[in-house]
Amino acid sequence: MVIHRLTFAVPRGSALAVIGPNGAGKSVLFRALIGALGHEGEVRWAEGTRIGYVPQKLDIERDLPLTGMDFLGAKARVSGAGPEDVQHALQEVNLPPRMAKKPIGALSGGQFQRLLLAFALMGRPNVLLFDEPTAGVDEPGEERLYEMIRRVQVEDGLTLLLISHELSLVYRFADSVLCLSRDPPCFGPPGEILTPERIERMYGAPLRYHQHRGEPTG
Amino acid sequence: MTWTGIVLSIGMAAAAGLVGCFAVMRRMALAADAMSHVALPGIGIAIAFHVHPLLGGVAALAVGTALVWGLQRRTRISTETVIGVVFSLALALGSMLATGEELIDALLGTPGELKPWELVAGLVGVAAVAGFVIAHRSQLVLAQVSTDMARTAGVPVARIELLYLFAFSLTVALGLRYLGVLLMGSLIIIPAATAKLVARSLDEMLAVAVACAVASTLLGEALAVRVGRPTGPVIITIAAALFFLGLPLRRPH
Numbered sequence: 001m002v003i004h005r006l007t008f009a010v011p012r013g014s015a016l017a018v019i020g021p022n023g024a025g026k027s028v029l030f031r032a033l034i035g036a037l038g039h040e041g042e043v044r045w046a047e048g049t050r051i052g053y054v055p056q057k058l059d060i061e062r063d064l065p066l067t068g069m070d071f072l073g074a075k076a077r078v079s080g081a082g083p084e085d086v087q088h089a090l091q092e093v094n095l096p097p098r099m100a101k102k103p104i105g106a107l108s109g110g111q112f113q114r115l116l117l118a119f120a121l122m123g124r125p126n127v128l129l130f131d132e133p134t135a136g137v138d139e140p141g142e143e144r145l146y147e148m149i150r151r152v153q154v155e156d157g158l159t160l161l162l163i164s165h166e167l168s169l170v171y172r173f174a175d176s177v178l179c180l181s182r183d184p185p186c187f188g189p190p191g192e193i194l195t196p197e198r199i200e201r202m203y204g205a206p207l208r209y210h211q212h213r214g215e216p217t218g
Numbered sequence: 219m220t221w222t223g224i225v226l227s228i229g230m231a232a233a234a235g236l237v238g239c240f241a242v243m244r245r246m247a248l249a250a251d252a253m254s255h256v257a258l259p260g261i262g263i264a265i266a267f268h269v270h271p272l273l274g275g276v277a278a279l280a281v282g283t284a285l286v287w288g289l290q291r292r293t294r295i296s297t298e299t300v301i302g303v304v305f306s307l308a309l310a311l312g313s314m315l316a317t318g319e320e321l322i323d324a325l326l327g328t329p330g331e332l333k334p335w336e337l338v339a340g341l342v343g344v345a346a347v348a349g350f351v352i353a354h355r356s357q358l359v360l361a362q363v364s365t366d367m368a369r370t371a372g373v374p375v376a377r378i379e380l381l382y383l384f385a386f387s388l389t390v391a392l393g394l395r396y397l398g399v400l401l402m403g404s405l406i407i408i409p410a411a412t413a414k415l416v417a418r419s420l421d422e423m424l425a426v427a428v429a430c431a432v433a434s435t436l437l438g439e440a441l442a443v444r445v446g447r448p449t450g451p452v453i454i455t456i457a458a459a460l461f462f463l464g465l466p467l468r469r470p471h
Contacts, residue, residue, distance in 0.1 A: 036366045053370040058363050064243055065417035065469065066359065074356035078371050103418055103469065123371065 002028045008178050008187045012046065012126075015153060015160040017174035017190075019167065021203050024180040026163045027056055027131050033161070034129065049127055052120030056131040056163070068100035068107070068115045072122060079123030089118040092152050109136035113145055121152065128153065130162040142166060146173055167194060222337045223396075224439070229344035230392045231405065231435040235427035236351040237389045238410030240382060243362050244297075252305035253383075254390040254403035256282030259308050261394070262315025272336075275394045279387035282308060287380050323398070336395075343392050347385045351424075358382060359420060397450040405431060408457040412464045430460050 002025040010016045018026050032039040034053050045051075072086045090100055093114040104112060113133055120128055133149060134142040146169045153160045164170050170177060170190060177193040179186045181202045186193055260278025261271045282304055289300045332340075351358070360368035361375050368375050386406070393402035409430035410423075417423035438453030445452070 034370050051370045055364050055366050065423040067419045070420040074359045077356040
């Protein structure tokens with residue numbers, strides 16, 4: 001068993017960040033939440049929940065002859081969305097249609113993550129699950145990506161669950177934080193959870209991280 | 219070669235091109251090639267019991283497909299590994315059951331007169347494979363890209379994977395008589411590998427793979443007669459030549 005005795009709730013429209021060292025079971029938790037892995041206990045989603053999920057890694061290499069449009073079009077056909085939904089999703093993530101017509105291998109890390117965000121937004125989900133949305137993105141890009149996710153979340157009134165290592169961004173963008181490590185899980189508002197002592201204990205080392213005082217957004 | 223043979227070989231090649239695209243996407247080219255050998259023990263049994271070898275081959279492929287899919291789901295071992303094991307077993311059983319010349323025929327194919335029912339059954343098979351791949355290409359792509367993402371998008375992943383494996387086996391069966399067990403796997407994989415090199419989108423990839431497979435087959439048929447060699451190996455040589463021609467045209471990243 002990977003995770004024990006975990007209880008948490010995410011109110012509709014709020015943002016939860018899941019943090020913790022590698023191997024603590026963050027991705028496993030997400031895969032259990034979407035029903036891809038078996039688990040004990042109960043996962044309860046509100047009625048009418050539609051999940052947009054983006055995994056940490058895709059099962060394929062990025063050198064395939066697949067364009068962003070192939071990708072989004074496939075989801076549109078599967079979820080019964082129309083071409084206007086594809087355009088809408090691209091607009092929401094600021095990805096020009098000409099970029100979406102390129103093979104995915106030609107996109108930069110940031111563009112690719114935006115494409116995945118657009119993919120998750122197709123089919124009008126009301127819950128987004130992101131497993132490390134800034135993998136392969138440079139530092140200024142990371143912050144822009146988080147801002148974009150946050151903006152889309154607020155605009156569309158979505159509930160957001162994301163796994164992140166960027167503690168200073170988590171502090172700014174999350175309404176609540178769930179930490180997974182060898183210790184029992186902890187759950188609460190960022191100001192309570194993200195204390196220097198706890199972070200040092202969780203990651204085994206002090207981490208580059210600054211609190212933005214008086215700024216919990218959202 | 220008769221016109222019925224040509225029609226069926228074009229259909230077979232097109233089906234091979236379509237099915238192959240999704241096999242090379244997941245880097246299961248070798249595993250997919252091996253999968254085609256699963257037909258062998260069925261052919262052996264059919265010959266031993268004086269049944270049409272094709273029926274035995276199809277039956278063995280169906281059993282092999284179900285076995286691979288079931289093992290994979292139960293044990294969560296990778297498709298490649300499962301196919302590797304099932305394939306070796308099939309080859310061992312097949313070479314025990316079929317002997318000498320029969321075995322060579324099964325491996326390399328025996329072109330001959332097509333009976334009307336063989337043509338009809340073949341064309342029905344081609345239509346089933348092509349129809350499935352084209353109609354379900356969105357679901358197939360999503361299931362390849364990420365099973366978890368596909369699942370949350372509403373794709374019945376397990377069912378699609380099973381249907382795909384059946385489509386693959388059916389394609390192998392279509393080419394058994396003509397190309398044999400060994401070479402049919404190659405006709406599925408090589409044109410798709412060429413398409414993966416040069417295409418820029420999914421539809422382009424499907425089109426290039428079909429074009430390469432059909433062109434190799436037709437050219438191979440024409441050339442084999444002129445040089446007096448068996449058709450199958452000539453077809454595969456041409457398909458491989460197209461792959462190497464495609465290398466310098468590789469899509470830039």
